[in-house]
Amino acid sequence: MTSSARLTHEALRDIQGVITSGYGHLPQAVYLCVTITNVDGGRRWLSRLADSITSSQRHTGGHGVSEDRPPTAVNIGITANGLRAIGLPEEVLRTFPVEFQDGIASEERSRILGDTGASAPETWEFGGPRTEPVHAMLMLFAADEATLLEMCRTQRAMLESSGGAVELPGSSQRGLRTDTFAEPFGFHDGIARPSIAGLSGRGVPTGEFILGYENHYGLIPPTPVVPQELNAAHTLPHLDSPYHAARPLGDLGRNGSYLVYRKLQQDVAGFWQFMARESTRQGSADAARMVWLASKCVGRWPSGAPLTLAPDADNPGLAERDDFFYEDDRDGLRCPLGAHIRRTNPRDVLKPYPRAQSLSMTEAHRLLRRGRAYGAPLFDPRELRQPPSADLFKTLANLQDDGQPRGVHFFCVNASLKSQFEFVQQAWCNNPRFGGLNDNVDPLTSSPRPGDSPSRMTIPREDGALRTNPLPQFVTVRAGAYMFLPSLTALRFLCSAH
């Protein structure tokens, strides 16, 4: 099997749809957290649910035209506690990666992710140690609100009748994909989408995102397994590993993956007030300067145009461009090294490595993002895409927090939580010395560790680097979960008695 081999129809029917699609055509989403109260009821609920889970199957229309857009979608992620709650034996659970077993709210994970202070799990709305455990999360997607509410009613009725699974009170979340594609700060989000080699024939090796396939290193990623005696009905495929041939094992992971959820609340007023203060301090209190400064932090202009391609001003014509490199911008004169998009996807310049190694290390640490915004926008993001004016300066500089929460439901899919999501967060975003910087963490997602110097955005210019005043914390983590995205086969195994 080579890394560019296409996924078979059987595999696509087995892989949850959220792994292979962001459902861009379904702007409405609801996330429901579920707590399982007893084993039998929990399995009953899952087995009824299993039939309605959306797979990655391509719906082939007439004339062989591929139509891969489901009209609605239902997907499910299950936490380690959730697997325990439906009676998965501890010996099987221990074959899952340790970070998944620990859960996102554990002390060690928090230290790695930088979830301290205002982002500490103790303060979370759900998923932390102070609230009822999240065992599973249902993700519902629809084209319009009426359909979505109908799907919610159906799911809630299924939960009610199961007698063993309940919705976690107050945990249901709405997610939106607006027609501006803007996240609450006002920037076009979700442009960089790695393509999966198994779907498109090129791109990132399938095994970086789906268990059971070859990854960046030419290996099939470690997978959770089930001893054969628990897999008597042969629901699960056999694991072929020669290293474990002495004991027949069922492959629980194949066609599955892992999902990270983080509810990231954004201080939109604080973000733009900082840009206003900083522009004034730098001697040019105008909208153009504010937008320039904010774009230097993001790495793209509000329209989505990358700074590397549009160094001087926004250019909506370049909005969707993701086919660029930093080769001619090694020192960050256009897109600063510390900018958000340069940390999360360093492309061909991961200092101090040569091009080939940079590309390779980037490929080994990609994520499939599946996030959506939440909360009413504090201002109309279209204003940011107009030429900067005095009115815009007034709008942005006078933004006041209205007390309404807003931000993004961050979701990402990866085959290894530790070496993909956690790695990017720890080694690239939270690292004040990323790429030879001194005191600059990711201006959007990170804040310095307790005891470290305050973070200052460092913006290289021909005549020397510009350093901002210490960056306030713009984003706070409000909830989170590490989840397993079982294949449909694995889901059927999990809800059968074993």
Next chain:
Amino acid sequence: MTRPPQCLTVLAPIRPDKESGLRELLRAIGDDINGKDLAAGRTRPHIAFVRSRHIHFARFAILNDPDRGPDRSRLLFTSIYDGSLEAHLNELVSITSDMNAIWGACEGYTGIDEFRSFISARAQELAAYYVAFRDETVASIASAIDARRRAHALQDGGGARVPGVPDKRRESLLKRALRAAPIVIDLVRAVARSGFGHVYHGASQIVASLDRYPVFRLFNRITRNRIPPLESQFSSLVLDQRAPFEPLVPGDEIPTRPAAGSPALREDGVAQNQLTVVTAIDSAHLHRVLAVMAAIDSYARRLAPPGSLIGISTIHFARWLVIDHGRRLLFVSDYDGSWESYIDEFAEMILTGLDAIWDTSLGMPPNGARDLPAFKRFLRSHQVPSDVFFAAYPDETVLNVATDRVQ
């Protein structure tokens, strides 16, 4: 040319029944370095590393000592210092409040007067040694950091801009040529000691993953040298991910009895990090290990440009020692960033180099470092946490030093 920073590595057997007391003492010293309870530390024995002027890095760790007996252990002290060994030991004595409390727990220590000979008798020979910047001292790095901080402070207060990032200072061609010349002597010595076959095999194994350098690529093309194919696409990672680290192969003893790492030395929240790994060498392959070490040492001393060991640019200092009469390999490094990113970088830059170094050790996964999850578990299971880790410029990465020293 100034003398590059020197390395001292000492292994001293700990007196029976003194281990737990010594560990407790070292933990307290380790905490003091991190400023956790400096005030309380004054009344206890302590080492005022912050007063030292010539120590780049220093660490204490407790290793087990299987050759002496299953319950025996030994103290590892290893340091990187500027100047002479004598001056270094004098400084060490002057900053240690109670020498007897630490060294008195070791066999053969008779007091400060005999400290030098005590250390010399237990100092271990380096098999390979890499220094990122051969011409930098603690003092020169500190003054470069200071200059940068003053420039930043001036600018943050509303003053002038920090000058742009200039090109890295390059060693003059002549200087590099002079440094590289003895490589021929190294080669002859290595072949005489380990035999041509071992030197050739070890070197070509490393070179297989260095195709990005034209000279190595040429060698690989001529000799048809390449990365060996995978034996299996599956990871040999043990399936129970919570299982305690246990010997994977007979004879592969785990170097320490399990002891939780000191909370002050957590390796995921610091700029600079410490790695100490002890593996058991397969006795049939000792000469291969020695040949590989000779190749690395020669490259590191003669050819490596400042701040980069075959492209790995997060190591400040690294050394390999073949200890216990060739039975074990000790690897000690002072590096930047998280453990995960460090090992990933190694795997990216010198994949087969990792195999060359460790596939003669017991317990290395069958597919070598290409089976990265299993290789990481192999390293983890042979890693000894330090109880004391001192870094003179703890917020400075190799890349930062490289940038600062030119401004």
